[in-house]
Amino acid sequence: MMADLFSFLNSIDVGHYILILALATAFYGAMAAVVGDRTKREELLRSGEQALFAVSLLLTLALVLLMRQFLTHNFHNEYVAGYSNRAMPLFYTVTAVWGGQKGSLLFWGWLLSLYAATAVYVNRDKNRELMPYVVATLLAGAFFFIMLNVAVSQPFEKLWRLSDGRVLAALGRPEHAVPFAPADGRGLNPLLQHPAMAIHPPVLYLGFVGFSVPFAFAIAALITGRLGGAWLKSIRRWTLVPWFFLGIGMLLGGKWAYMELGWGGYWAWDPVENAALIPWLTGTAFLHSVMIQEKKNMLRVWNMVLILLTYTLCIFGTFLTRSGVVSSVHSFALSNIGPMFIGYLVVIIAVSTGLVLYRLPALKSESHFDSVVSRESAFLINNLLFLGATFAVLWGTLFPIISEAVRGVKVTVAEPFFNSVMVPIGLFLLFLTGVGPLVAWRKTSPRLLKKIFLKPTAVALVGLVVLWFYGIRHVYALISFTLAIFVTATIVSEFHRGARARMRANQEDYLTGVFRLLQKNKRRYGGYIVHFGIVVMFIGFTGKAFNSEKESHLKLRESMEIRGYTLKHLGITRLQDPNKIVWQATMEVYRDGKKINTIYPNKHYYRVQEQPTTEVVLHSTLLHDLYVVLAQPNEDRSAVYKVYFNPLVNLVWLSGLIIVIGTFVILLPDPRETPRKRPRTGSGASAKEPMSEAST
Amino acid sequence: MHGKKIRVAVAFAVVIGVLAWILITGFNQNMHYYITIDELKAMETTALAKNYRVKGHVVPGSIERRTDAAEVRFRMVENGQEMTVLYSNIPPDTFKDKAEVLVEGRYTEDGVFVAQHLMAKCPSKYESAEGYESGPYQDATGNGSEAAY
Numbered sequence: 001m002m003a004d005l006f007s008f009l010n011s012i013d014v015g016h017y018i019l020i021l022a023l024a025t026a027f028y029g030a031m032a033a034v035v036g037d038r039t040k041r042e043e044l045l046r047s048g049e050q051a052l053f054a055v056s057l058l059l060t061l062a063l064v065l066l067m068r069q070f071l072t073h074n075f076h077n078e079y080v081a082g083y084s085n086r087a088m089p090l091f092y093t094v095t096a097v098w099g100g101q102k103g104s105l106l107f108w109g110w111l112l113s114l115y116a117a118t119a120v121y122v123n124r125d126k127n128r129e130l131m132p133y134v135v136a137t138l139l140a141g142a143f144f145f146i147m148l149n150v151a152v153s154q155p156f157e158k159l160w161r162l163s164d165g166r167v168l169a170a171l172g173r174p175e176h177a178v179p180f181a182p183a184d185g186r187g188l189n190p191l192l193q194h195p196a197m198a199i200h201p202p203v204l205y206l207g208f209v210g211f212s213v214p215f216a217f218a219i220a221a222l223i224t225g226r227l228g229g230a231w232l233k234s235i236r237r238w239t240l241v242p243w244f245f246l247g248i249g250m251l252l253g254g255k256w257a258y259m260e261l262g263w264g265g266y267w268a269w270d271p272v273e274n275a276a277l278i279p280w281l282t283g284t285a286f287l288h289s290v291m292i293q294e295k296k297n298m299l300r301v302w303n304m305v306l307i308l309l310t311y312t313l314c315i316f317g318t319f320l321t322r323s324g325v326v327s328s329v330h331s332f333a334l335s336n337i338g339p340m341f342i343g344y345l346v347v348i349i350a351v352s353t354g355l356v357l358y359r360l361p362a363l364k365s366e367s368h369f370d371s372v373v374s375r376e377s378a379f380l381i382n383n384l385l386f387l388g389a390t391f392a393v394l395w396g397t398l399f400p401i402i403s404e405a406v407r408g409v410k411v412t413v414a415e416p417f418f419n420s421v422m423v424p425i426g427l428f429l430l431f432l433t434g435v436g437p438l439v440a441w442r443k444t445s446p447r448l449l450k451k452i453f454l455k456p457t458a459v460a461l462v463g464l465v466v467l468w469f470y471g472i473r474h475v476y477a478l479i480s481f482t483l484a485i486f487v488t489a490t491i492v493s494e495f496h497r498g499a500r501a502r503m504r505a506n507q508e509d510y511l512t513g514v515f516r517l518l519q520k521n522k523r524r525y526g527g528y529i530v531h532f533g534i535v536v537m538f539i540g541f542t543g544k545a546f547n548s549e550k551e552s553h554l555k556l557r558e559s560m561e562i563r564g565y566t567l568k569h570l571g572i573t574r575l576q577d578p579n580k581i582v583w584q585a586t587m588e589v590y591r592d593g594k595k596i597n598t599i600y601p602n603k604h605y606y607r608v609q610e611q612p613t614t615e616v617v618l619h620s621t622l623l624h625d626l627y628v629v630l631a632q633p634n635e636d637r638s639a640v641y642k643v644y645f646n647p648l649v650n651l652v653w654l655s656g657l658i659i660v661i662g663t664f665v666i667l668l669p670d671p672r673e674t675p676r677k678r679p680r681t682g683s684g685a686s687a688k689e690p691m692s693e694a695s696t
Numbered sequence: 697m698h699g700k701k702i703r704v705a706v707a708f709a710v711v712i713g714v715l716a717w718i719l720i721t722g723f724n725q726n727m728h729y730y731i732t733i734d735e736l737k738a739m740e741t742t743a744l745a746k747n748y749r750v751k752g753h754v755v756p757g758s759i760e761r762r763t764d765a766a767e768v769r770f771r772m773v774e775n776g777q778e779m780t781v782l783y784s785n786i787p788p789d790t791f792k793d794k795a796e797v798l799v800e801g802r803y804t805e806d807g808v809f810v811a812q813h814l815m816a817k818c819p820s821k822y823e824s825a826e827g828y829e830s831g832p833y834q835d836a837t838g839n840g841s842e843a844a845y
Contacts, residue, residue: 191789262786370700372707381711388715395719400730410730412749414800414813417726421718553764613789631766631786640766642786 004175011173013077013156015065019106022058023146025051030139037132048135049120055142056113063110066155067097076181078157078169079103085187085608087579095198096188101322101337102155104201108318109145111202111209116142119213119238127234133220141212144344152336190580190606190613196256204249204276208314210242211279215311218304222355227300227362232290237667239290239307243283244663250276251656262614262629264549264644266652269418274397275317278390282310285386288436292379295441301356301363302383308352313390315345320397371443378436385429392421427479430538433531434487437524438494456489480542484535491528491535498525522670529662537655543624543648550645551631555638559590563645565619565626566590571637581605583633585641589619589626601630601641625649728800733777736803749800750779750809756793772797779803783811790816 029051036044066079070093075081083103084096098107116138123131149155157169160177167180191197214235221231253273254266267273286306292298319341356363371377396413403411438452463485464478472478499513508516518525552560554569561567570586582604589597602615619626624647632640730749752772759770767784768791781799791797791814801811 261788263788372704377704377707380708384708384711384715388712388719392719392722395723412728412730413723413726414728417722420722420726424718425715551766610792611789612792614786629786632761632763634763636763638763640762640764642766 008172011158011179012171013065013158015062015156016150016154016171018058018062018065019146019150019156022055022062023143023150025058026055026139026143026146029055030136030143033132033135033139045132048132048139049124052113052120052135052139052142053117055139055146056110056117059106059110059113059142059146062155063097063106066103066106067094070094070097073185074181075183075185076158076179077155078159079155081159081182081185083185083188085185087184088187088193092188092193092198098201098205099188099192102149102153102157104205104322105145105148105153105337106155107202108205108209109142109149111205112138112142112145112212115210115213116216119216123234127230129224129226130217130220130231130234133223134216137216137219138212141216144340148337148340152340187608190604190609190611191260194256194260196252196259200249200252200256203245203252207242207244207246207249207276208279208318210238210245211283211307211311211314213238213242214307218307219351219355222304222359225359225362227304227359229294232293232303235307236290239283239287240663240666243280243287244659246276246280246283247659248656250280251653255653258649259616260613262616264547264627264629264642264646265544266649269393269396269415271397272321274393275320278393278397279310279313279317281386281390281393282306282313285383285390286310288379288386289383292376296376298365298376299380300365301360304356304363306383308348308356312345312348312352315341315348319345373439373444373449375436375439375441378432378439382429382432382436385425385432389422389425389429392425393418396421423476426538426541427476427483430480430483430487430535433534434483434490437528437531438490452493453490456486456493459489460486474545477542477545480538484539484542487535488532491532494528495525518665522665522668526662526665526668529665530659531662533655533658533662535655536651536658540648540651540653540655543646543651546647548645549642551640551642553638553640555636560641560643562626562643563624564591565645567626567628567641567643569639569641572633572639574633578607580607583630585630585633585639587617587628587641599628601628603630603633620650622650623647733772733774733779736779736809737777739803744803744805747800747802747812749798750774751796751798752779754791754793754795754797759791759793772799779809780807781809781811781814783814785814787814788816792816 029048031048032044032051033048036042036046036048069077069080070084071090073080073084073086079100079102083099084093088096096103098104120131120135120138123134127134154171157171159167159169159180159182160174161167161180162174163176168174170177173179217231217235217238221227250273253276257268258264258266286303289299289306290303293300293303319338322337322341396417400410400412403409434456435453440448460482464482467478467481472481495514495517498517499510502508502513502516503510506513506516548563550560550562554560556569556571559566559568566589568588568590570588572583572585575582575584582602585601587599587601588595589599597619599617599619601617604613604615605611606613614629617628619628624645627644627646629642629644630639631642634640728747728749730751733750733752736748736750750772752774755771755773755778759768761768765784766786767782768787769780769782771778771780783799796817798815799809799811800813801809803809
């Protein structure tokens with residue numbers, strides 16, 4: 001009996017024991033931090049912090065072990081056998097670690113522990129009152145994810161052959177079973193073998209996970225009642241970083257969809273995409289409204305709720321993507337991690353709501369709004385729009401479940417719903433991007449309004465006329481482009497005004513002035529760069545209004561035409577390797593009678609997975625993409641092509657780059673933050689900014 | 697002071713009202729009903745003018761591709777009920793025999809479902825659907841596909 005138990009325990013992978021140890025350590029650490037604070041025992045508190053570092057070490061170890069099993073093709077491990085094979089290149093073997101549910105949950109937990117360790121390390125000597133609860137909250141989150149890996153979704157499960165020949169996956173050796181390892185693994189789905197797809201999940205997770213830190217600080221502030229500016233100040237960068245990763249993660253996902261899925265688009269309002277967009281929207285709302293609290297000490301309840309909500313939606317988004325509750329099209333059995341996620345969500349919501357209600361009297365602020373035309377109300381309208389957008393996306397995503405539960409009828413809304421709602425909201429937000437940062441705090445006089453907006457408005461109207469004569473009649477496109485010009489003009493005028501002020505005051509030349517502006521007020525001018533990125537992104541989105549597509553069946557040397565391009569079909573070759581069969585078409589691209597490119601659209605058939613992949617080819621310029629799909633290769637060397645003409649789509653990717661730059665500027669250490677303490681009460685702090693000069 | 701407050705409140709109310717209006721109209725114009733194949737077949741012809749979403753699995757061997765156009769014709773099955781689907785576009789790469797598909801479109805009088813959209817099960821989900829060996833392996837893990845549908 002004992003021998004059996006021993007052999008059973010012995011057959012369990014050491015990785016699993018490490019996870020159990022991490023689970024216990026997380027539990028201990030959270031308890032130690034809280035008890036240490038209650039009993040004022042500093043050493044216990046420090047021990048809780050050490051436990052947090054230990055958890056991140058243990059999870060690192062577990063992840064390294066799992067990765068090693070992938071690299072050594074240890075197909076005895078069920079997860080390794082399910083998501084990799086011998087033929088896969090090294091790069092994709094590594095990224096396959098987070099290719100499925102088990103590994104991605106481990107990866108999630110590991111990232112959380114890294115974020116947590118960094119946040120606690122950086123803050124260890126500051127915010128001593130908050131830290132015990134920050135540590136406890138972070139460890140509670142880690143506990144949940146490690147729990148998933150220990151109890152339901154075990155990455156170290158092994159394959160066993162029973163005496164009757166059946167193969168099953170189990171943690172330890174079942175009775176009379178022998179270890180089993182298939183000769184080769186099933187491999188990662190070929191569709192996922194794309195560079196953007198390999199880094200898209202980790203980047204997205206860095207976003208989802210990262211909001212744990214501001215959440216932990218918010219909970220700590222609520223528990224300790226220290227609701228002043230300190231917690232908000234410590235999390236500024238900790239909200240910007242996950243916000244940034246979430247956004248870039250979505251862009252990478254879009255890029256992957258565009259390159260791999262072959263339908264000519266990059267965003268389809270799929271529940272999995274929406275899962276990332278929803279917390280991004282509330283996160284963006286928070287990044288804006290938090291400025292009102294910093295300057296005017298207003299909206300304190302609102303900000304608190306926003307950050308709690310953002311984290312909740314991150315967990316909810318992970319749940320959506322991982323549980324299959326929405327993407328399934330019928331009453332699917334809920335996947336095994338579903339109930340635990342729902343449980344965790346209930347706990348988060350209950351604790352957050354309870355704490356906010358408990359601290360409500362202390363959170364209420366006295367200031368109110370003075371005028372509709374003020375920066376405060378611009379921020380608030382911005383927030384309303386972001387929350388409206390959040391609600392719309394959430395509602396559209398969840399409606400099938402809600403309607404089935406309430407009315408027993410399964411109803412869905414698809415892409416047109418999201419477009420019809422999000423386009424107007426998006427355009428209004430774009431408008432505010434131009435207006436919000438320029439109007440003054442409290443109240444803006446008509447005279448000042450005229451002074452600020454006369455030139456940008458004039459430029460935008462000229463732009464509108466030009467666009468009209470250029471032949472653009474699409475209403476939304478006209479609005480979008482005009483607003484884009486308007487916002488760009490306001491941003492340029494802000495830089496210009498600032499640079500000129502510096503030229504006069506410090507005898508600097510113009511370029512030095514611009515550079516110094518960025519350097520002296522990174523948050524403000526970095527923010528303008530991000531805004532400009534958003535403008536470019538909107539221009540890219542708007543290109544969709546001018547897409548066209550064409551399908552043709554071409555025999556040898558026949559050609560097709562689309563938007564000034566001529567594409568000539570020069571035949572098809574069939575190649576093969578052990579992995580796949582490749583149909584490769586050759587096409588010449590002509591413009592104005594001149595040959596400008598030769599392209600090779602492909603279709604691959606992967607043998608093991610019996611799966612084709614469409615290898616799209618782009619003839620890409622800054623202003624448009626010619627997106628060529630080999631739809632149907634034929635034995636007689638003819639082929640069916642589908643060609644999309646996608647204007648401006650490259651601006652979407654370019655905007656990502658601009659946002660990266662802007663975010664880096666904001667994240668750089670700002671001399672205004674550290675050396676001397678600024679008074680926290682509003683107006684004095686902003687006296688240096690050109691805009692406020694104008695308003696006084 | 698009082699007048700200002702009212703003006704601010706009115707401005708916000710207008711924004712919220714417009715948001716709600718956009719949401720509701722957008723919603724009502726874009727609803728699609730999920731129905732099953734037998735429900736679809738039992739429908740009155742007058743009800744067929746609407747778009748529906750239907751789920752099922754591709755009948756193995758039923759996929760016919762045209763060589764001169766991007767068009768597929770296949771049969772899909774659910775609960776023993778079959779119907780023929782015509783999709784005049786490039787199907788997604790995940791579309792193959794036995795794949796779980798979701799089609800959106802119109803059922804025509806000659807018994808063919810003309811799909812405007814076709815989705816096949818997302819790859820990262822689809823992968824865990826097949827075991828190394830049939831049957832028992834799937835039952836044992838609990839997340840094999842057939843058992844769950």
